[in-house]
Structures are given as structure tokens and as C-alpha cells.
Amino acid sequence: MAKKRDVWITEVALRDGSHAIAHQYTVDQVVKIAKALDEANVPYIEVAHGDGLAGSSLQYGLSRTNELELIEAAVSVCKQSKIAVLLLPGIGTMKDLQQVAGLGAKMARIATHVTEADVSAQHIGLAKELGMETVGFLMMAHMAPVEKLVEQAKLMESYGADAVYVVDSAGALLPHEVRDRIRALKQHVGVEIGFHGHNNLSLAMANSLVAIEEGATRIDGSVRCLGAGAGNTQTEVLVAVLDRLGVKTGIDLYKMMDLAEEIVAPMLPAPQEITRDSLVLGYAGVYSSFLLHARRIAEKLGMDARDILVELGKRKVVGGQEDMIVDVAVEMAKKRAESLVQ
């Protein structure tokens, strides 16, 4: 009999975690991780390029393996876990959604910038038609006031979303800001509320707990906290903490810990940690997926990645504007060179 759950965890190491390894997952790695997550009774496992379906590109980073192969492989080894995908309208298409539904993905998470929920209407509609559980994913939630977030969540609800997430893409939200957002959504939105945290300010766990206190029932976790920037809320730790709090996740804690230690840790070139650059993401409110792009261009131009990230934060650059990272860095390097010859 399935164990009872108070909170449903979506494991994102095979999607957000893909950022941490520059989208280099192999079928073998995905099979090992998905099988172990299924055995640990994790309800949802998200699989896709780090930037969502069809993200593999020069702009976002090329995947080593076609994500459709990864999704198919994950579906084939899961007996109880459902495979989820993430799609950003404009990157992923309706056709991509139809394809992954055909491969057996059961949940579609449609992600938009926090003020642009209107672009999700068709994709949410199609996911529902395809019989998928459908989640609205409002990214960069720190950039909008609470009232705006509520308005946008209501739009997603009206399109048919079964749940709406507050997504702290920059890992910039402070616990009281998460509290205010989840509380308002619980008051004004009729569907389940979720929270997706990033650990750039070391607040992913605290923020996830605050979200649960305020009534969120969907929480994202990532084994060994694999994710963009400093990563996400660490699943095995979250499961342990929730167990201590008497909140049921239905997940087998020891199996999660073993997966983290014996399968995931040996795959990593370096452990995921809060570095000075990822800390700046949270501090300056910058999209976590920008980290590797900013580091690469900083190295080429002999700059400090933190300066580029702070400038991107000031300019309020958002997901989908990855090309701006190079533009801003080159502009800064030019100004620096000009000031040296004056």
C-alpha cells in the first residue's frame, strides 16, 4: 500500500541538477538515479535539459544526451514514481509536450517569468488535454510584489493548472518574503501551492519549511542539492527534517541517503557548495542558471564574475536573456579598457 504523504516532493536533480554538470547526463546515470529514487518512493522525478524541454542549444548549453532518451530511460525504470518535465513556452513547444506525453511523462510543469503567466495558457491547456498533471511555475518570484504574484497564479489556475509554484530562481527570497507569498496564495488561489528554492543564501531549507508551515504541499528537492547556482533544497536532508517535524513525505530516508552517498556523489566533478559567485546570485537577485555562463565569459575577459552578476542584477535581466550576459560583460570590459587608456 502506498505510504501516506502530507507533502509531495518533486526531485529535480535530473533537470535543475543538469546545470551543475553542464547538461552532461548519460542514460546510464539517469537510469541509476531514477531507479534509486523510485525505490525510495519519491513521487515525482523531473527529467529534462536544465532549462527545460528543448533547452539544448548554444544559448543555454548543449546536452550530452538527447533529453528524450533520458526521459524514456527514466520512465522505463520507474514502477511508482511519475516522471515530470519542465517546459518554458518559447523554448519548448507544444510538439515537445506531445512527444514526452507519448513517452510516458505524467506531469508537465509550465514555467514563465513571474509577470508573464499569460504565455502559459496554451501549454497548460495542452498538458491537461494530454491527461498530464499540470503545474504552473512562476520563476524569479522575488521580482514581483505579492499582489502581482497572486494575480499571475490566478491566471495559471484559470488556464487549468492543478498546482502553482513560487519559484525562487535566484535564491534571493528571505524567509518572511516566502511566508508572505505562500500565505497570500493560500488565501486567494484554489489549487495546491508549491515552492522551489535555491540555496544561494543558504536559505533553501528554511524557506521550504516556511512554505510548508504556510500550507504549501508541493516542494522541490534535489539529491546532494544538485541544481543551478548553489543548488536546490537537499532532498535527503529535507526528508529527514520533515520526518522529525512529523510531516509525511512517504520517502524512505535511508534509501535517499544511500543514493546521495553511493550513486550521486561519485558522479560529481566537485561537490555542490555555496561559492562566492553563487552567493552573489542570491545577494544580487540573479537567475541561478546564469552562473556558469557568467563564469565562462568572466574568465575569457579576465573579469570577476561577481561584477558581471551584480550588473545583471541591477539591469533586472531575466531567464531567456542569456545572450545579455556576454553583451553586458563585453560592455563592462570595453569601459574598463577605455578608462585605462584615458
Ligand SMILES: CC[C@H](O)CC(=O)C(=O)O
Ligand atoms: C528552466 C529554467 C529554470 O532553471 C527553472 C528553474 O528551475 C528556476 O527558475 O529556478
Ligand SMILES: [Mn+2]
Ligand atoms: Mn531552479
